[in-house]
Amino acid sequence: MRKCSLDKMNLVFAEIAKNAALYLPVDQNDGSAVYKKWEEGTVWSNALNTVRSPKDFFFPQTEDLMKFTTSGKNIEIIDTRSESEDFVIFGVRACDVKSFDILDRVFLTEPVDSFYGSRREHGVIISLACTRPSETCFCKTFGIDASEPAGDISAWKTETEIFFKANTEKGEELLNKLSALTEDCDDSTVNEQKAKINAIMNKLPLKDLTTDAFGGGKTNEFFNLPVWDELSGTCLGCGTCTFVCPTCQCYDIKDFNTGNGVIRYRCWDSCMYSDFTKMAHGNNRLTQKERFRQRFMHKLVYFPENNDGEFSCVGCGRCLAKCPISMNIVKVMKKLGGATNE
Amino acid sequence: MQKITREQLIEKAVALLADGTVSCVLGWSKGEFDYDVTPAIFNNEEELKANFVFNDFCGVNFSKYLVAKTQKCEGKILVFLKPCDTYSFNQLLTEHRFDREKVYAVGIPCEGMADVAKVKTICGDGIASINFDGENLAVTTLYEDAPVMISTNDVLAERCVNCKSKKHVAYDELIGDEGEVIESNRFDEVEKLEAMTPDERFAFWQNELSRCIRCNACRDACPACTCEKCVFDNPNSGVENKSPANSFEEKMFHIIRAFHVAGRCTDCGECSRVCPQNIPLHLLNRKFIKDMNEFYGEYQAGAEVGSRAPLVDYTTEDLEPGEVFNRGDMNA
Amino acid sequence: MNNRVETLIPKLGVITDVRIDTPDIKTFRVVTPDGKKAFDHRPGQCAMLSIPGVGEAMFSITSSPTNEEFMEFSIKKCGCVTDWLHQAEVGQQITIRGPYGNPFPVDDVFAGKDLLFIAGGVGLAPLRSVINYCRHYRDRYGKIDIVYGSRSKDDLLDYQEIINEWSTDAGVNVHLTIDNPQEGWDGHVGFVPNYVKELGFDTNKVAVLCGPPIMIKFTLEGLCAIGFEKTNIYTTLELRMKCGVGKCGRCNVGAKYVCKDGPVFRCDELDELPAEY
Numbered sequence: 001m002r003k004c005s006l007d008k009m010n011l012v013f014a015e016i017a018k019n020a021a022l023y024l025p026v027d028q029n030d031g032s033a034v035y036k037k038w039e040e041g042t043v044w045s046n047a048l049n050t051v052r053s054p055k056d057f058f059f060p061q062t063e064d065l066m067k068f069t070t071s072g073k074n075i076e077i078i079d080t081r082s083e084s085e086d087f088v089i090f091g092v093r094a095c096d097v098k099s100f101d102i103l104d105r106v107f108l109t110e111p112v113d114s115f116y117g118s119r120r121e122h123g124v125i126i127s128l129a130c131t132r133p134s135e136t137c138f139c140k141t142f143g144i145d146a147s148e149p150a151g152d153i154s155a156w157k158t159e160t161e162i163f164f165k166a167n168t169e170k171g172e173e174l175l176n177k178l179s180a181l182t183e184d185c186d187d188s189t190v191n192e193q194k195a196k197i198n199a200i201m202n203k204l205p206l207k208d209l210t211t212d213a214f215g216g217g218k219t220n221e222f223f224n225l226p227v228w229d230e231l232s233g234t235c236l237g238c239g240t241c242t243f244v245c246p247t248c249q250c251y252d253i254k255d256f257n258t259g260n261g262v263i264r265y266r267c268w269d270s271c272m273y274s275d276f277t278k279m280a281h282g283n284n285r286l287t288q289k290e291r292f293r294q295r296f297m298h299k300l301v302y303f304p305e306n307n308d309g310e311f312s313c314v315g316c317g318r319c320l321a322k323c324p325i326s327m328n329i330v331k332v333m334k335k336l337g338g339a340t341n342e
Numbered sequence: 343m344q345k346i347t348r349e350q351l352i353e354k355a356v357a358l359l360a361d362g363t364v365s366c367v368l369g370w371s372k373g374e375f376d377y378d379v380t381p382a383i384f385n386n387e388e389e390l391k392a393n394f395v396f397n398d399f400c401g402v403n404f405s406k407y408l409v410a411k412t413q414k415c416e417g418k419i420l421v422f423l424k425p426c427d428t429y430s431f432n433q434l435l436t437e438h439r440f441d442r443e444k445v446y447a448v449g450i451p452c453e454g455m456a457d458v459a460k461v462k463t464i465c466g467d468g469i470a471s472i473n474f475d476g477e478n479l480a481v482t483t484l485y486e487d488a489p490v491m492i493s494t495n496d497v498l499a500e501r502c503v504n505c506k507s508k509k510h511v512a513y514d515e516l517i518g519d520e521g522e523v524i525e526s527n528r529f530d531e532v533e534k535l536e537a538m539t540p541d542e543r544f545a546f547w548q549n550e551l552s553r554c555i556r557c558n559a560c561r562d563a564c565p566a567c568t569c570e571k572c573v574f575d576n577p578n579s580g581v582e583n584k585s586p587a588n589s590f591e592e593k594m595f596h597i598i599r600a601f602h603v604a605g606r607c608t609d610c611g612e613c614s615r616v617c618p619q620n621i622p623l624h625l626l627n628r629k630f631i632k633d634m635n636e637f638y639g640e641y642q643a644g645a646e647v648g649s650r651a652p653l654v655d656y657t658t659e660d661l662e663p664g665e666v667f668n669r670g671d672m673n674a
Numbered sequence: 675m676n677n678r679v680e681t682l683i684p685k686l687g688v689i690t691d692v693r694i695d696t697p698d699i700k701t702f703r704v705v706t707p708d709g710k711k712a713f714d715h716r717p718g719q720c721a722m723l724s725i726p727g728v729g730e731a732m733f734s735i736t737s738s739p740t741n742e743e744f745m746e747f748s749i750k751k752c753g754c755v756t757d758w759l760h761q762a763e764v765g766q767q768i769t770i771r772g773p774y775g776n777p778f779p780v781d782d783v784f785a786g787k788d789l790l791f792i793a794g795g796v797g798l799a800p801l802r803s804v805i806n807y808c809r810h811y812r813d814r815y816g817k818i819d820i821v822y823g824s825r826s827k828d829d830l831l832d833y834q835e836i837i838n839e840w841s842t843d844a845g846v847n848v849h850l851t852i853d854n855p856q857e858g859w860d861g862h863v864g865f866v867p868n869y870v871k872e873l874g875f876d877t878n879k880v881a882v883l884c885g886p887p888i889m890i891k892f893t894l895e896g897l898c899a900i901g902f903e904k905t906n907i908y909t910t911l912e913l914r915m916k917c918g919v920g921k922c923g924r925c926n927v928g929a930k931y932v933c934k935d936g937p938v939f940r941c942d943e944l945d946e947l948p949a950e951y
Contacts, residue, residue: 028553030620031463048467051618052555061555066683068726068769075726075767079683083675106921113921114678132485134467135375203484205374205470219928223948234381234407238559239584240618250923252584253682253916255727262726266682267584269922270557275575275582277924279914280753284927284950294950298926305929324559324616325402326378578754 001190002175002182003163011181012162013038013090016174020086020124023057025050035089044091048134053246053318054089054096055103058119061243062267065115065253069261078261081114084122088174091128094149095139095314099246100125101150102314105307106249115266124170127151130197136317138206138330144314147197156190163190206315206330213337216305222297227335232292234325239270241319241328242295247312250276271295296332343474343494344453346517348396351422354448354517355394356387358420364446365417368407370400376472377458381407383415396422397474398494401455403612405430406565412444419445424452425521426505428512429608429644430565435512436647437606439568449513451521454494454502459620461497465490501611501624504528511645528609529632531625551593553619556584560596560613560623566603600626605634605651608644637661681919684724684769685712689762690744696829699796700760701736701748704770712770715739716777717804718910718938722918723747724755724769725762731755732915732933735773736799738806748799748831774918775937778804778882778908787880788816792893794866794885795824798831800910800937801884809843816845819875823851823866823889827859849873867892877901883909894941904941911936911944911951927951 004012016022022038025045033047035054067078100120107116127149130137139146148154152171156163164182166172175182201207242248252269255262269276271294277285285291303312319328355367367390371382377399384390404421408431411419423431428449435442461481462469468484479497480489506528508521535543561567561574573579574595581594600607609631613623634641638652638661691703704723706712715721715735724730731753737746751760762768778784789808793801808815820840824830830850841848851862851869862869866889875881881897883890890909897907913925913932920934928947930936944951 030553031459032620034553070726073763073766075686075769077684077686077769079676079680081675081678081680081683111679111681111919113682114675114680117678118675132467135469135484200468200484203470216929219946219948230382233383236559236562236616238562238616239555239557240559240616243555243557244618249921251916252922252924253730254584255729257727264726264730269584269924271923273558273575273584275577277914278577279912280756284913290950294926297928297948298923302926302929320374320378322618324563326373326380330374331380 001163001165001185001187002178003161003185003189004178004182005161006157006159008181009044009162010040012178013042013044014040015178015181016088016090019177020088022088022090024090038090048130048132049093049096049316049318051244051318051322053099053244053316054092055099055246055249057087057089057123058100058116059103059107059249059251059268062265063115065264065266067261067263081118084118086122086124088124088126090126091155092125092149092151093128093130093316094144094146095137095316096246097125097127097150098139098142098144098314099316102247102303102307102310102312103249105310124153124174125151126153126155126164126171126174129154129156129193131157131193133197133200133204134317134321135205136320137204138209138315138317140201140204140207141209141211141315142311142313146201147194156193158189158193161189163187163193165190209330209333211300211311211333214300214304214311214333215309216301218301219297219305222301222336223293225336228289228293231327231332231335232289235272235288235292235327236324237272237274237288237291238324239268239272240322240324242270242272243268244318244322246314246316246318247299248295271298296329296336299329300333300336343476343478344396344398344400344451346396346450348394350517351396351448351450352390352394355384355390355420358446358448359386363418364420366415367394367420368404368411369422370395370402375469377456377461377469383411383419396450398453398456398479399458401499401615403427403430403563403565403610405434406563406568408440408445409434409568412440415444418443420448421445422448422450423510423513424450424455425508425510426452426501426608426610428510429507429642430610431512431644432647433606433608433644434565434568436644436649437568446515447513449510449516449518451508451518452502454498454505456494456497457499457615460499461492464492464496499611499615500622501609501614504530506609506642512647528628531622532629532632535625535629547593550621551596553621554596555619556595557618559616559618560621561599563612563616564599564603565608565610565612566606567599596623596626600630603627604630605641605653606643607631608642637666681771682917684722684730684771687712687723687768687770689764689766689768692762692764695748695831695833696824698751699748699829699831700751701746701832702759702762703744703746704768705744707767711742711744713773715745715773717780717807718775718778718800719773719803720775720918720933720937721745721747721770721772722774722915723759725758726769728758729755730769730916732774732912732918734800734803734910734937736802738803738810740807740810748796748802750796772918774933776935778938780804780807784808784880785814786816788818788878790819790821790875790879790881792821792866792870792881792883792885794822794889795829796831797883797885797889798822799884801882802832802835804882805840809840809846812843812845816879818843818846819849819873819879820846821849821851821866821870821873823853823864823869825853827852827856865889865892867896871896871900874900877903877906879906881907883907904945907941908938909941909944910938913951 025033026036027045033045107113130146152168166175299312367384370379371393372395470482473480482489507523607627687704693701736748915933916922920931925932
């Protein structure tokens with residue numbers, strides 16, 4: 001365990017930024033936080049979390065896949081891929097760190113997505129334990145410990161100091177580079193900090209939400225429940241929940257004609273959108289109820305069925321905060337029978 | 343603090359259900375916390391008593407839901423409309439978007455709705471409860487023992503700070519007194535934008551719109567956006583994009599939408615309320631409203647059913663295109 | 675990074691032959707620019723074909739894996755990509771990637787068994803691959819019955835091949851039908867599901883169905899009615915696909931991805947899926 005005074009954070013950031021692009025949460029003028037590239041003068045945000053999740057670093061909203069040029073009947077395929085630059089993401093909360101594991105299960109299973117894979121290899125994650133969780137937090141439901149975030153390096157912040165612990169080789173290497181700015185310490189302060197966080201975690205309004213009712217193999221149990229009508233009844237069909245979600249990873253592949261060749265790019269897509277499953281000869285999910293159901297069935301039943309029981313939700317609470325009609329996975333879980341605290 | 347209570351509204355709804363005037367109720371359903379209410383259909387007294395809420399966080403404009411819900415509900419739907427919602431209601435009727443006969447509209451007074459984001463900037467994250475106590479919200483958090491007292495005026499949503507009317511322009515029945523159209527300062531922000539140089543203004547919108555994640559919430563919540571099939575959802579339109587290929591396309595989406603609702607937008611503010619990225623989208627619409635007021639005379643979309651918006655109505659007094667051009671030139 | 679394998683980046687293909695099969699179906703022969711087969715595949719597998727600027731779409735490979743020279747795709751005109759392909763000429767380059775999906779279990783489950791193939795319309799396209807595979811390794815399989823129907827005689831796919839090759843094979847019985855009587859047609863008239871019932875097959879065989887959803891529904895009911903077990907009936911599904919490798923989420927039904935876990939499904943497996951296909 002290493003520690004340093006918060007006064008020295010700017011020096012720490014500068015040291016990290018020497019070798020890699022450093023991204024950290026900063027406040028925006030609308031009051032929310034966003035990950036920005038650090039440069040001298042950048043102020044680290046105190047916000048609990050960013051509106052957009054850090055999945056952007058590995059799975060950006062849009063990215064070019066390749067280019068084509070055509071002449072007559074001939075096509076040239078141009079591989080525009082380049083190796084990701086080295087980068088460090090600082091201040092990732094435990095829930096979001098966990099979301100990378102979930103994305104890995106999709107993108108790093110064979111055939112590996114090389115776009116995602118390259119970024120994943122070149123990114124170093126410095127996580128940060130939560131100090132002030134929100135009422136919308138329910139990471140504990142998915143077995144995530146907000147006081148013990150994973151990542152290449154875990155960090156804990158007190159009023160005056162920050163503590164670092166390396167968890168991986170990559171993390172070790174980075175922490176070694178900070179040796180002049182940090183000093184060795186025992187874990188007593190961090191343990192105190194953890195106890196404080198856990199005391200708060202046990203007071204959270206959603207602390208008793210469980211996944212007991214859900215998991216693989218339960219498709220038939222939930223799929224035809226009439227309650228989906230009620231839950232989805234006022235869903236606007238927008239993509240807010242899917243786009244702010246750290247684990248939603250559906251994408252579309254589209255061609256953009258630049259007038260000077262064609263760029264094939266990938267962009268986020270949403271199962272909430274009416275055209276998501278639209279084909280030339282029909283659509284297998286015609287109403288919002290079916291699309292709505294797909295999103296939650298995927299997170300609570302289908303994904304765990306294919307991924308050793310892992311749910312595709314980390315309890316970050318972004319959809320709770322951002323849904324225009326305040327319909328969200330917590331309400332769905334409780335209604336479907338996951339409620340234990342009602 | 344709202345002057346009207348949940349109990350009054352439930353009583354009204356139960357009575358209308360009981361005498362067969364309506365067969366269901368479009369209202370607000372309580373959430374996990376004291377502020378996250380969800381629009382919902384209530385079918386009977388039990389459902390109303392269990393889940394119906396009315397408080398300072400019931401900002402959702404129900405008018406647009408009538409388009410879909412009137413087609414599904416047998417009999418009439420009871421809908422509670424705040425003054426600003428009634429403008430959207432009328433505008434949708436003007437555009438023949440739902441059957442007036444299938445709706446029983448009860449106008450309810452509104453003292454302005456609160457924005458939970460503003461509450462959180464005062465008391466921080468971790469809201470445990472909110473009690474509605476006179477002119478104040480008593481907010482307890484997970485972090486303080488004593489509740490924080492917040493004046494509702496300090497946390498009013500932007501659109502309510504600049505409320506344009508307390509008058510209900512449509513209803514079958516009104517609870518409380520008839521309000522008045524208000525002299526608001528809603529164009530102040532637009533004037534600030536107009537006073538900017540084109541470069542400053544471009545930078546302003548560039549910064550705001552750069553946050554757009556193209557979730558379409560603004561469009562999906564907008565009571566003026568009721569096309570059965572939006573051009574932006576049509577793969578064959580050539581402009582369907584789930585996310586922008588470049589930043590130019592991003593701006594185009596919002597500007598095209600603003601043009602499309604110009605003259606029909608009642609300035610209800612749902613677009614900005616639902617934006618997950620807090621983009622002040624209503625300013626685009628307000629700019630159009632202001633311009634139309636100045637060019638063609640005062641016009642409020644939805645003030646009456648069947649009125650013709652300036653952009654679809656020709657009069658001999660209409661502004662010559664050259665005058666618009668000159669004005670643009672002056673600001674350039 | 676350019677030496678990393680990336681499935682989303684296609685290969686070049688060239689259309690070397692276009693055969694007009696029916697008024698709205700053409701069969702395209704595709705090889706790489708140096709004249710080779712783009713990749714090996716198994717019967718029932720699919721490939722993503724695209725034209726830059728128009729789009730990419732999944733098609734079943736209709737030629738048999740035993741054809742080592744080229745691949746064929748029988749494509750019905752029904753959307754952007756297919757419209758474009760239908761106006762393409764020989765020599766046109768396209769892009770191709772694959773193979774994707776789960777093939778028919780031709781080497782284990784099918785081996786040694788009598789086989790019944792039932793197809794409607796363009797549904798013969800995915801079956802042609804497996805039929806020709808089984809014909810190629812004729813001694814590995816028992817009796818083969820093929821029931822194929824279409825709207826009219828002109829809508830029968832691969833008609834020449836059916837008449838000249840399949841019908842003349844020993845131990846292969848072809849039963850053709852068209853929906854309505856037509857001049858110059860002295861074969862059977864009637865819908866596929868009814869024809870299957872009329873033919874009345876013994877149930878000790880594996881059945882493979884492909885065709886429009888309504889045909890599959892009624893044929894499946896008919897087969898079950900005459901005693902077929904769903905565990906002995908296979909079909910293929912088609913949903914919107916983008917990535918082809920179970921990542922983009924589009925063809926997800928229940929815990930399955932049609933592009934990866936399908937398109938070939940056993941009918942009892944389909945019963946486990948929610949009715950969203």
